[in-house]
Amino acid sequence: MPDSTEFFLDEGLIHKILRPLKQGKEASVHLCLADRDKTGHDLAALKIYRPLDRRDFHDESIYRDGEWIKDGRVRRALENKSRFGRVLQAGTWVHREWETMQKLSLTQVAPLPIALHDDAILMTYVGDLRMAAPQLRDLHPTAEDLEALWQQLRAALGLMLLNDVVHADLSAYNVLVWEGKPTVIDFPQAVDPKLNRNAEDLLRRDIQRLGEWFTREGLALDWEQIAGEIWFSWLHADLIPADFRH
Numbered sequence: 214m215p216d217s218t219e220f221f222l223d224e225g226l227i228h229k230i231l232r233p234l235k236q237g238k239e240a241s242v243h244l245c246l247a248d249r250d251k252t253g254h255d256l257a258a259l260k261i262y263r264p265l266d267r268r269d270f271h272d273e274s275i276y277r278d279g280e281w282i283k284d285g286r287v288r289r290a291l292e293n294k295s296r297f298g299r300v301l302q303a304g305t306w307v308h309r310e311w312e313t314m315q316k317l318s319l320t321q322v323a324p325l326p327i328a329l330h331d332d333a334i335l336m337t338y339v340g341d342l343r344m345a346a347p348q349l350r351d352l353h354p355t356a357e358d359l360e361a362l363w364q365q366l367r368a369a370l371g372l373m374l375l376n377d378v379v380h381a382d383l384s385a386y387n388v389l390v391w392e393g394k395p396t397v398i399d400f401p402q403a404v405d406p407k408l409n410r411n412a413e414d415l416l417r418r419d420i421q422r423l424g425e426w427f428t429r430e431g432l433a434l435d436w437e438q439i440a441g442e443i444w445f446s447w448l449h450a451d452l453i454p455a456d457f458r459h
C-alpha cells in the first residue's frame with residue numbers, strides 16, 4: 214500500500230481502499246470507503262502521484278508562464294530538471310491539481326477536493342459501488358445525448374474560465390460521464406488565463422481535441438469559432454453582472 218494512504222486512514226477520512234480504478238505510469242487512482250461524517254461521502258477517489266512523475270508535456274515552461282518561483286534553489290532545480298527538480302516537479306503537479314480543484318469547487322464541473330497529503334489527493338468519486346463513471350471516449354452517445362453532452366461541456370469551459378482555469382490537457386480521456394452529466398478531471402497542468410500568456414492557445418487546443426471527438430461521433434463542431442466565442446465572452450465577462458454568471 215502506498216505510504217500516503219496511511220495518512221488518510223489514520224485521519225479517519227477513509228476506512229478502506231476498495232479497489233484500484235486506474236493504475237498508470239503517472240498516477241494511480243483508488244476507490245475508497247470514506248467516512249461520511251468527516252468527508253460527507255460514503256465513497257471517495259484517492260489519486261496518488263508517482264514520486265518521479267514523468268508527464269510528457271514537451272515544454273513545461275508553457276504551463277508555468279506568468280508564475281514566479283521565489284526560492285532561487287527551487288527555481289533552478291525546476292529549470293535544470295535535476296533529480297531534485299523532478300521530485301519538486303511531482304509536488305508542483307499535485308499542488309496545481311489541488312488548487313485548481315479548489316478554484317472549481319462551486320461550479321460542479323470537477324470532483325470536489327476533500328484532502329491533500331504529500332503526493333495524494335482525496336476527492337469525490339464519480340460513479341457508484343458497482344462501476345466507476347466511464348471516460349467520454351468510451352461512449353457512443355445518441356445524437357440527442359451527444360448534443361446534450363456538448364452543451365454541458367461548453368458551459369463547463371466557460372465556467373472554468375470564469376474561475377481562472379484553462380485545463381490545458383482536455384480530451385475525451387479527461388471527461389467522465391455519469392447519468393448524462395460530464396465531470397472534468399485531471400488538472401495538474403491547468404493554467405490561469407489571467408497570468409499565463411499561452412492560455413488562449415491552450416484553450417483552443419482543448420476545444421479542438423474535444424471537438425474532434427464530438428465530430429467523429431457525429432456532431433460536427435466548428436471548434437475554431439467556438440474557441441473564439443468562449444475566449445471572447447470571458448474577456449468581456451466583466452461586462453456581465455455577476456448575478457448572471459452562474
Ligand SMILES: Nc1ncnc2c1ncn2[C@@H]1O[C@H](COP(=O)(O)OP(=O)(O)O)[C@@H](O)[C@H]1O
Nearest residue numbers: 234235237239240242258324337338339345399
Ligand atoms: N474522481 C474520480 N471518480 C471516478 N474515477 C476517477 C476519478 N478520478 C480519476 N478517475 C479514474 O482514474 C483515471 C485516471 O485519472 P486522471 O486524473 O485522468 O489521471 P491520469 O490521466 O494522470 O492517470 C480516470 O480516467 C478515471 O477513470
Ligand SMILES: [Mg+2]
Nearest residue numbers: 386387398399
Ligand atoms: Mg487523465
